[in-house]
Amino acid sequence: MEGSQSEALQCAAALKKQMAVSVIGQEQLINDILIAYIAGGHVLLEGAPGLAKTLTVRTFAELSQLTFKRIQFTPDLLPADLTGTLIFDPNARRFSVRRGPLFAHVVLADEINRAPAKVQSALLEAMAEGQVTIGEHSYPLSQPFFVLATQNPIEQEGTYPLPEAELDRFLFKLFVPYPKPADELVIMLKSAGITASAKKDEQSGAAPVLPVEALQILRLAADRVRCTEGLQTYMVSLVAATRPIEEKHTELPRGSYLSYITVGASPRASIALYRCAKVRALLNGRDYVLPEDVKALAYPILRHRLKLSYEASAENISADEIIAELLELIPQP
Known part of the structure; x- marks a missing residue:
């Protein structure tokens, strides 16, 4: 088993x-996607157009020997366009x-927030239950089943906010940053086919390296x-600290991090922290x-599970800033 584990880590x-x-300058993004995949969760990717989100997902599927499908979400999409139908x-x-x-095995839900509620509910069943319902019967999905959804944080016209129940089913919400200038230079030259290494990479292709076994x-x-046990308690304390006490919410002093949260993280966040921390350590x-x-x-585990108040939006307070304050306030073991 030790030898097998060593080979799997390789x-x-x-x-x-x-x-x-293939995906230049996004090492942290790649590492987080791998953690989510091993942990058995789904990922929500947020970033501007042109940051190689689709390329990242497609390359991951090829290297993992997994079947890949891309779905472009649009306002006229129907649930049957995702699940299938009876003919x-x-x-x-x-x-x-x-x-x-x-x-x-790997599904890219491109611009997920452009689809209406019925489509979101069909995707929610697939993510939560690992099955889809067609007609009167439910059909199990391929295993492993890994959804990576993208959304554009800039253009919000014609979009639908994702329901909290669906957001909670995503293990991670990851931001896709702009590349550093040095990385962007490599991307530019590789795209133009100027560098010899780029040509060599294209010829070699993406050989599968992470089989399901x-x-x-x-x-x-x-x-x-x-x-x-101390770390387990620490995880639960972090998640519990995001939940405002309803009866005392109006008494919170202005500027308290809890005054910026209307709904905190569910126990799924604690489970995710426990599971993913083990994978990261491994x-x-x-x-x-x-x-x-x-x-x-x-x-990545908490930022999409915190529903922020109007005050947070007015004062331009982000979920990440609140999480940073939480990490300072909650004593670690």
Whole structure:
């Protein structure tokens, strides 16, 4: 088992290295996507157009030997466009199921906030239950099933806010930053085919490096990573500190971080912290969790689970600023 675990970790390292060849300057994003994949969760990606979000997801699917489908979300999208539908076969005189793009291992939901509520509910069932309902029957989805959804933070015209229940089903919300100037230079030259390395990369292609068997080994290894009782309490304390006390909310002093939160994180956040901290420790070569693992993961796990108040919006207070204050206030073990 130790040898298998070592080989699986080498596969994970190879995936990150290979992805970094195609997706320049996004090492942290790649690492977080890998953590979410091993932990069995879904990812919401937020970033401006042109930051290689689609390329990142497609490359990840290719390197993981997984089937990949991309769905462009639009206001006229129907649930059947995701799940599939029943087609009448006149020769057999019966209905047969035509499966939709959700029947893939990796699904890219592009501009997810452009689709109406019925489509969101169909995606929510797939994310929460690992199945879709077509007609009167439910059909299990491929395993592993990994949804990566994108949304544009700039253009909000014609968009639908994602319901809190759906946001809570995303393990991470990750920001896709602009590349550094040095990385952007590499991207520009590679795109133009000027550099020899770019041409070589295109010829070599994306050879699969993280098979499903390695994923199962990594998940079992992550389960064995030790997490002390003190760290477990720390995780729960962080999540519980995001929940305003209803009867005392009006008495909170202006400027208190709780005055900027209307709804805090659910117990799914605690579960996510516990699970992902173990995966992060494993990928960093440790069999035990450190407080640094919890602190690093608090941002992607909590930022989309906090519903901020009007005061926070008026004062331009972000969820990340509130999380940073929480990490300062809650004593670590």
